[in-house]
Amino acid sequence: MKELVRAAAVQAEPVWFDASGTTGKTIALIEEAARGGAEIVAFPEVWIPGYPAFMVFAGEAELPLVAEYRANAVSIDGPELGAIRHAAAENHIMVGLGFAERAGRSLYMSQAVISNTGELRIARRKLKPTHRERALYGQGDGSDLQVIDTPLGRVGALMCWEHLQPFNKMAMIAEGEQIHISSWPMLDFFGAGMMSSEAITTVNRAYAMESGTFVLMASQTISAAGRAAMSRHGVELPEFQGGGAACIIAPDTTVLSEQLTSDAEGIVYADLSMRLLEISNYLTDPAGHYSRPDVYRFTIDRTRRxxxxxxxxxxxxxxxxxxxxxxxxxxxxxxxxxxx
Incomplete structure (x- = not known):
């Protein structure tokens, strides 16, 4: 494991309903992150082809948008991921990518972790889509809780409200995760409270502290053009622009990166001093010296269903x-x- 890792998290708007266009933008951001010296870069939740916010505000009127969205979901072995894997290898950078995955006739909210040689190291699905998401996406299974060894450290990934489920966190902690990819849609868009940027940044800081990891929090933004792209066929989204809250967090909850304005697109960077993990692991290890397996324990079924x-x-x-x-x-x- 390296002592110092240069990490990056993306705050940007996808090319809505356009898998090819968002793939091109992904590659440009990968190249930009590599020029910034990053060795790993995290992208938002279902970055390709964007988070389907119209699902929250529509009923039957959403169906034409659903059809258009489904047509732009991508497959694990499709040309879009192939091009992104090539870009990861060309730029010698690890990529944590969120995307809408098409498998058979169903869609899944998926994440891929691609090595700096272009190898697909993790391909996982959201264990339980949240609320209206369940109308559009299927769910994952226990095989989707993965942490991998890399030259940068042990890397894992979750998305959105998976971070609110204690057993998900415990599974990642038990696998010795050190660098965590945390993928989110646009924030504040759905109102104050549980999806506000303040609340979700707090969730990520809590994850960093509980797990003793560095958290790379990536989030989408939405512009007036993005709102217009989803305000069609009788669907009307609220007046809103922004939603970005990307940052990189240390195990002691310190925000290491700069933070962009909520409507800005860009990449935030931080240098991760991996020695800090020794301090956090000394203070607390919920799956080790700071646990009570004689009192409580849980099992994970990793069978692919x-x-x-x-x-x-x-x-x-x-x-x-x-x-x-x-x-x-x-x-x-x-x-x-x-x-x-």
Whole structure:
């Protein structure tokens, strides 16, 4: 592990409903972060193709926007992530990317952690989408709680209100996370209180203190043009511009980076002194010396869940049998759909 890591967090507006355009902007920001000396850069939640804020303010009127949004979700092995992986390798920088993932006919709120050689090290899905998000996105499973070894330290990622779920935090702490990618949509946009920039910065500072990690908090912004892009087909978003609150936080809750104005686009930077982790781990380790496993403990099921599992190992053969004769009770070509 390095003693000093140059980190960056993005505060910017995506190219709304445009996967290709946002991919191009992503690559430009990666190049800018690399020129700034960053070794790791974090992007906001569902950065590609942007956070679907219209979901919060619409009913049936949202359906044309939903169709347009779904058409711009990207796949793990698609050209958009391929181009971003290439940019990470070309600029020798680790990238934490939020994106709307298309897998089959469903969408997921996903994060990728890409190494500075372009390797896809983490591909995870939001464990439980929040509130109206559940109408658009599916949920992840226990395999999506991952922390990886890297030359910079042990890196993990969560998005938005995943940071409010204590077991998520405990899972990351137990894996020895040291650098945390924290991805958010635009803040303050949804009113004061639980999605205000003040509240969410406090949540991230608490995460840094509880977990003993450096937190790279990335957030989206929205402009008048962005509001207009989502105020169509009978949907009307509130008058609002801004929402940015990107920052980088030390384990002692100190904000290490500059903080941009809420309507500005840019990248914030900080140098992470990894020796500070020794102090925070000395004071508190909730999964180690500062725990009571004799009193309470929890388990994590990391099984990758699928909606359909075929009992026959050779699906092609089972399809041949099924097409040759009607399926009966002795036919092994039967799929199970486990209850979620």
């Amino acid at each position: 699928r909606s359909v599992e075929y009992l026959d190992d050779a699906l092609a053969q089972s399809n041949e049998r099924t097409s040759a004769a009607p399926a009966g009770e002795d036919d092994p070509a039967v799929a199970t759909a486990p209850v979620a």
